Amino acid sequence: MSLERHRDVGAYALGVLDEAEAFHFEDHLMECPRCSSQVTEFGPVTRQLMLYRQATPRSVHPAAGPGARLLDRLLGEVLARRRARRRRLLYAVAATAVAVVAGPWVTLAALGGEPAGTRIEATDPRSGVWARVTAEDTASGSRVELKVADGAGPRVCRLVAVGHDGSEETLATWAVPRHDARETTVEGSAALHPGQIDRYEVRTAAGERLVALDPP
Missing domain, CATH: 2.60.40 (Immunoglobulin-like)
Incomplete structure (x- = not known):
């Protein structure tokens, strides 16, 4: 298999391959566990670029530096995610405290770790x-x-x-x-x-x- 096909993984994950190239790369993905794993790993990068695209007006040049509003929006996303994780942790701690009295089944139900x-x-x-x-x-x-x-x-x-x-x-x-x-x-x-x-x-x-x- 050509090394060029492996190098297409980033372009595929970011959606910049044309239709024919994407079709051929998907054939490659079915036989290449390494590229399949890397496509999944590109998920966080793809999400950040989507946020940038949504927050940037069409008139702004792609190479322009991010402004204060975009930075505030991205920071807001990070803070919201941290607050959600903190809330889940606090709920888990509270559930553990209740489980000391109520028994082990409460712990199993409350600490499932689901998002x-x-x-x-x-x-x-x-x-x-x-x-x-x-x-x-x-x-x-x-x-x-x-x-x-x-x-x-x-x-x-x-x-x-x-x-x-x-x-x-x-x-x-x-x-x-x-x-x-x-x-x-x-x-x-x-x-x-x-x-x-x-x-x-x-x-x-x-x-x-x-x-x-x-x-x-």
Whole structure:
């Protein structure tokens, strides 16, 4: 395999490959665990660039330095995430204190370590794919965690958010290993807020819908 194909991983994760190049790279992803792992690792970088894109007017040159409003917005995202983690930690500590009196079952229920936010899950009877989405509202849209079990690999899949207005946004891309039904966790972000999203869909790279998740 050419080294050039491995070097495309960053461009693919950031969505700058053209359609034909992306198609060929997705074929490569199904056979290359290293590149599959690196695509997932690019998630945080992709989210930060999305925040930059959302906060930057079209008239601003791409090479311009970030202004105070953008920095304030990014700092706000970081602080919001830290506050959420602190709240979960405080709840866990309080639950532990209650469990001293109430017994060990309270501890098991309270310290599950699940992220905050709206959670929905579904299993498609045709594909057999199970997925669970946890969506958290943010200042810039949504932060999403996906857990998915799909034993029909190898294939490249995407999590797509479909808005009430019919618009679509790809939140995450990952590669399913060959015949591996273990649970996979990926993270993504959307410009749409949770209340603007009609449903989430897990699709193959070719566009086949594997499972749909409808918020309550």
